Amino acid sequence: MTINLPANQSTQDSSLKDLLTQGSPVQESTIPNELLTTNELLDEHMDDDNVSDDLPDDELLDDEDEHSDDKSSVAGQAVPVLIDVTHTVTEEEAGLRIDKLASKIFIDFSRVQLQGWVSDGSLLYNGSVQKPKIRVKAGDVLHLSTILEQHSADQPEDIAIDVVYEDDEVLVINKPVGMVVHPGAGNQAGTLVNALLYHYPQHHHLPRAGLVHRIDKDTSGLLLIGKTKPAQLALMEQLKDKSVYRHYQCVVAGDAASLLRHRRIDAPIGRHRNQRTKMTVMTAGREAVTHLLNVTALNGNYCLLDVGLETGRTHQIRVHLSHITYPIVGDRVYGGRRQLRAGLTEAQRQAINNFPRQALHAYILGFVHPTTGEDIEVTTPMPEDMQQLMAVLSDGYDAE
Incomplete structure (x- = not known):
């Protein structure tokens, strides 16, 4: 379902990529020190049963979390694994290039890895x-002998994944709502990492199966994955130096005029002192900057936002929007009763109360290809549940 919204209620800013390279001319919402602690406000609407226990560790960048500056964190606790395999070329395989044949034989490894091993002598020809x-001949022998670091004891699982972009170095997938990104407390199976290890067995030799960043279980959208360790490290560096740009769509409780006064939210974020799986705005937190790139009114009290991240802290978008008192619809942790505004019809009230997750979707991902240097931008449509929510909220609304 496609929702056509009133164009004259939408105020478009420049892209986040432009903001990061040229500086933002829009109004800034910098939170005064005396207003920084939101513990009491959040506690009032806290629902412990809905707090995610899947917060990322410091070695991943999240739509809302930045990795440690120490590159050793990417290496993790690796276990050396000896690979020693011999293959004799058959009549059917004769005439193939060494690297092409190797990719057919040694299916647990990427073509880029195999080409490297041919060049460095790990993969010998006769x-x-x-x-x-x-090009090989029948009876020729390929011998692969190398030591790899296995970073994961996680098990592969046959779980479908939605691949939006793929080449030899990079993978971008569209994560569905309800899927945890990587195993953790209470989520040892059924995660994206388990799925990646099934579809890409060679990712056992990459930290976190190649993940570069993560998004929350109940956030949908695009995730960036390196298919080789150099690609993974290069992409993580891009996130650190802000050459990756990420746009999110979210439905929030708030009128357009008020939201337009907060086009740039600059407020540090840290872990909640009492609720350790929650984040909060605090003076002692880490720098966090969120841009409201586009504001589209769904009705007088609800809007669709196009949000860009300049930094990436845990739950950053959710925390920042809650802090300025315009929470994301469906956010049980940071939204609470403030999601319900005046003037709702019964159908709209029920749609908000029954929406099962935060209405947040990562829909644009842009990065520089780690090998070719090409600018890559990937997009994915808004999920059906958010489209239906928008249809209910905008029903009967006259922009005029």
Whole structure:
């Protein structure tokens, strides 16, 4: 379902990519020190049963979390694994290039890995080092001998994944609502990592199966994954230096005029002192900057936002929007009763009360390809549940 919203209620700003490279001319919402602690406000609407126990650790960048500056965190606790495999070329395989044949035989490894091993002598052709483009003959022997670091004891699971972009180095997937990104307390199976290890067995040798960042269980949308360790590290560096841009769509409780006064939210975020799975705005927190790039009225008290992240702290978008008192619809942790505004019809009230997750979707992801240097931008449509919510909230609304 596609919702056509009133164009004259939408105020478009420049893209986040432009904001990060040129600076933002829009009004800034910097939270005064005396207003920074939101513990009491959040506690009032706290629902412990809905707090995620799947907060990321410091080695991943999240739509809302930044990794440690220490690159060693990517390495994790690796276990060395010896790979020693020999293959004799058949009549059917004769004439293939070494690297093409290797990718058919050694299916647990990427073509880029195999090409590297041909070049460095880990993958020998008839006992000697050859160029990857050499064509094989029947009876020739390929011998792969190398030591890899296995970073994960997680088990592969046959779980479907929605691949939006893929090449030899990079993978972008569209994560559905309800899927945890990586195993953790209470979520040892059924995660994206388990799915990646099934579809890409070679990712056992990458930290966190190649994940570069993460998004929450009940947030849908795009995730960036490196298919080789150099690609993963390069992409993590891009997130750190802000050359990756990420846009999110969310439905919030708040009128357009008020939201337009908070086009740039600059308020530090840290872990809640009492609720350790929650985050809060606090003076001792880490820098956090969120841009409201576009504000579209659904009715007089609810809007669709296009949000960009300049930094990435845990739950950043959810915390910032709650802090300025315009929470995301469906956010049981940071929203509470403030999601219900005046003037709702019974159908709209029920739609908000029954919406099962935060109405937040990561829909644009832009990055520089780690090998080619090409600018890549990937998009994905808004999920059906959010489209239906918008249809109910905008029903009968006359922008004029």
